[in-house]
Amino acid sequence: MPYVMVQIPKTPAPAQRSVPTSADVARLAGVSRATVSYVLNNTSAVRISEPTRRRVHEAAEELGYVPHAAARSLRAGHSRMVLMPAPAIPVGSLYSRFINELQQALGRLDYTVVQYGSPGPAGDDAARAWAELRPVAVLVPGSGLGPQGVALLRRSGARAVVTLGPEAVRGAHALLMDHAAVGRAAGAHLYARGRRRIGVVVPEEPGLEVFSRPRLDGVRRSLRGTGATVTELPLAYEEEAAAALAARWRDLGLDGVFAYNDEYAALLLRALQDEGVAVPGDTALIGADDLMVGRLLRPRLSTVHIELPSGRDLAELVDRAVREPGAALERREVLGAAVVARDSS
Amino acid sequence: MPYVMVQIPKTPAPAQRSVPTSADVARLAGVSRATVSYVLNNTSAVRISEPTRRRVHEAAEELGYVPHAAARSLRAGHSRMVLMPAPAIPVGSLYSRFINELQQALGRLDYTVVQYGSPGPAGDDAARAWAELRPVAVLVPGSGLGPQGVALLRRSGARAVVTLGPEAVRGAHALLMDHAAVGRAAGAHLYARGRRRIGVVVPEEPGLEVFSRPRLDGVRRSLRGTGATVTELPLAYEEEAAAALAARWRDLGLDGVFAYNDEYAALLLRALQDEGVAVPGDTALIGADDLMVGRLLRPRLSTVHIELPSGRDLAELVDRAVREPGAALERREVLGAAVVARDSS
Structure with a gap:
């Protein structure tokens, strides 16, 4: 604790x-x-x-x-604090921008976002630790919080619990973010480009599984029944690891590859070029997240652009839920995924 | 508030x-x-x-x-909460890794890092808002907190206030991070390479001034009295802006350029290459922060590698300060800057 x-x-x-x-x-x-x-x-x-x-x-x-904010919230029953667990891994620029926008938007509605540090307790034990701060609302990205955790938070005075993840949790508002959609878009794109032996780069860095597994599953699902093959390619975010993967590229016999995101795609692109593998001639390559790095490389990287909920929409949902804690729970699909085809695929 | x-x-x-x-x-x-x-x-x-x-x-x-954590801390006088203001801008990967390491290290010492959201009050008003949560220690990156804010935090029970910034603040422990050292290293490197008309890329994005101003000043200081000139080059982090800057490159007549960090350097490098400017032939280029992107481009980017305090050292300092709130204040230079010369300069 x-x-x-x-x-x-x-x-x-x-x-x-x-x-x-x-x-x-x-x-x-x-x-x-x-x-x-x-x-x-x-x-x-x-x-x-x-x-x-x-x-x-x-x-x-x-x-x-x-x-003492604590004493105030003891009297008032709650605070203006919106608690979010802080990510357990260094955040990427996409998530960093999202958090920032959300903070700004909640700030304009007179809430303060407090990011509760990890490593901490997990699952419903985490909910107990958060509840001790008596937040008025709790925003939980990823999975892990169960219905018991939600109930505990509500019992201790949180007027709204909102999850951002692949599945809804009983008692909480759900913004459904299904990262499988990213993999599905990438898989369908490579298939449409005539590629049939598809590799999927999966980061070896711990903590990213919550995004990388559904992305991989999405590729698999998009190719089911087509006869195309899917090969999982674990990769650490290091030049040496990418060079080692590129060195056995011809043995792998892949003609298309989806890399977890544009950073991993950039790393692999450079390694493939150094190895003399032509992109997209020998292997078509697509990343995800539409990061700047993809536009700076040659060939320009194809990518899956991801639409996250706007900080403003999310802030308004939180505010509505706080003001009407008894209202019906919201369930909304919020993750959009669209291929941006450039020169690498 | x-x-x-x-x-x-x-x-x-x-x-x-x-x-x-x-x-x-x-x-x-x-x-x-x-x-x-x-x-x-x-x-x-x-x-x-x-x-x-x-x-x-x-x-x-x-x-x-x-x-209720609040009630507990009312009784006990303090919590195990280490409060940090959350950055007001999307964080870069260097800072994200630093925060993450710090969270882990403080977690191992049974503290919880709570990042207090912005936008919020500034300066000593911010200190008042933070004090309401009764943190046992407060870690403040950047400048803005004055001696009155520190005193207020101490009075309300914070056993330690630690600043990470260019200057020490009365009453607080200071980890001195002088980003001018980054600019000095870059300026000296370009001068040693025979460059005399030096450009400095300064991001137009708001919020980065706290780093970009001292980096620019550092370049100026390193070239003082040498006869070399320094030209400030404002640049938005967008391909169009970089292309526009590259289009007037020959008129600027610069033979060396230090870009704020490797991301801006990568953006400029690509634009200069598209414009037919040879790097490093016509213009030598150096970035900063030693990010992966610099190693993926050709020519490989020279950079200034930055040494931040390790999360573990910082966590131990906080813990020591909490356990002995009356001990002498620590003042330490913690930012190291070393040129990594690759192929772009």
Whole structure:
């Protein structure tokens, strides 16, 4: 558990000794603690005169008193925090842009995105750790959270749980992102180009399976019943590994290859060229994610462009779900995949 | 303020109605609330029999009671949360790897990294928002946090504040990362290669100034007094923008160029080649960050390799600072910059 219990110290530690409390503010302002709480929490339920408000704000300022978000959320029942588990692996530029856009959009709606660090507990244990922060909404990319985890989050006050992944989870809103669609598009494209012996580059780096497995499965599904073959090609993201793969290319006898994404495709393209394999003459090559690198290489890389939900749409879904926690659960397919045919296939 | 006050609802919202409390656990287990608190917080100050402990745990389990991290940290004075502001711009692969390594390392020491979302308040207002979550330590990359913000964080219970940036801030540990060193290394390299009319590519994308300005200044400083000229070249990360810059390359009359990083260098290299400018014959080119893309292009890109502090070292510094909040502040230069000369310069 990341929230390990800390023994309550017998004497307060130096750093805490001078933490000002709302009682200090009340004393300095000459009002009750309840009044301090009403003023600083901006409660509209109680009428408080402007001069009193001002006195409380000035006293808080003078003492450097900071209200405790935790205490606030204990009182209010929830916060404006949208919790997301932080990715367990270094993120690619596509995901980084998506997170960024989402943060901006939620920020405009007065939410704050908090990315909860990994490595942490997994599955429903993770849900328990997240619940301890009392987020108002939880956004979970990937799979792993089960219905029990969702129920626990709802019970502890999260008004909305939204998953982004291949399958819906009971009790949660679901933005369905089926990466098999990426593989299906790539497989169909290579087949349409007359390729029948298809390789699929699968990254060896741990953590990427959640995307790479469905992409591979998608290629398989798109070629089922056609007589075309699919060969899995594990590849580490290193020049040496790519050179080793390219060195046995002629033995593999592949005439088409789908690489996990444009970075792996670029790595393989360079290695194939160094080995004298003509692309697309000998082997057609297509990547995915439509990254800039694909446009800088020659031949220009064909790719599968991926449409993710816009940060703004997602932020609005979260906000709607928070405001109406009892409304019907949303289920939406959000991942679009479209081939951008350039010169490598 | 990201923690916007939420009006306390007159009747509890549906999602909150059934949130189990420690009082429910106490009732079911047949013990006092204090006992529940002692058991679930694992307090060693009070002796509680094993059967009682078990009864409390079973009751909590049955009810699905989740302790409130906030309430815990109110009691304990602090949490195991290390707060970092999330970057306001999509992160590059270098930074993404760094954050990931840091998360892993802090996780092994039982801390949880929480990335606090932007856009949020800036400067010392940001510190106030962070303080509301009562982190045990705060790690602030970039500049912006002032001594008042540091003091506020310390007052609200953060045992350590660590900045990663160009300058130390009073009251905080400082890991000094001077990106001017990157520009100095690049400038000196181009000068040593006999280049005297040096261009510096500066990204037009907002948010990167915190790195790009010192890199440009570093080039200027390395060439001061040599008679070499420095020309600033603003560039958006788009093929069209690079083509437009390359089209006026001969008018610019530059014989050397340092691009902000390898991504911008790759973009410019391709545009220069399309324009018939020989690299390094007409213009020597060097990038920075030592990204894979630089090794995939021909000629292979020269680059400035950057050494960031290891996640493990940084995690240990945070842990030391948390355990001894009164110890002397650390100041350390952590950014190393070394030229990797390949074929483009």
